[in-house]
Amino acid sequence: MKFFIDTANLEQIKEAQDLGILDGVTTNPSLMAKEGINGAEAIKQHYKTICEIVDGDISAEVLSTTYEEMIKEGEELAAIHPNIVVKIPMIKDGVKALKYFSDKGIKTNCTLIFSAGQALLAAKAGATYVSPFLGRLDDISTDGLNLIEEIRTIYNNYMYDTEILAASIRSPMHIINCAKIGADVITSPLPSILALLKHPLTDLGLAQFVADAKKLG
């Protein structure tokens, strides 16, 4: 399973990269705004910097919602670096844009996936990744993991190449459950990734080993 980090924060991206387990980065307009990135040029520069830190797929989301504008914007984003993946919302014009980019060999990530039908359409349109939003479904008392399972079954049935990129991850258990289901990728904030490291018996065991090591001289 591939690990992406879901942030536009350069320090956190560097920290995950230093850990040696990072396969890519996802961002969205909210995450970019959180870092105070303003204006088209600043946004492009920020993506360029992320591409210089991480050698993997970097999702850059279009800000427009019409077919023509998404094509123009997506082509500009794709021109920043070969690792840029154009992130497109699951709307009617977005499906058309996915097909356009797929035909051109430009990678895409279809975002805001909340149903199996949406994921099926995105795969039909040739999306490289689909991003089902696990946590936001859980937030409205709907089982987000069930959606990941449904998409896995459908993609397996027809051997779609589209990769399931589980997004809106809120906890280490989300990551573990996605791995059990067979999501191809998880994109997570740094704290949930680091939480996978933790176990009190590891801490206790290490403290004992360090204490005993001192006796060895």
Ligand code: G3P
């Ligand atoms: O990048 C999309 C997704 O991961 C957003 O997560 O926590 O805002 O629901 P969240």
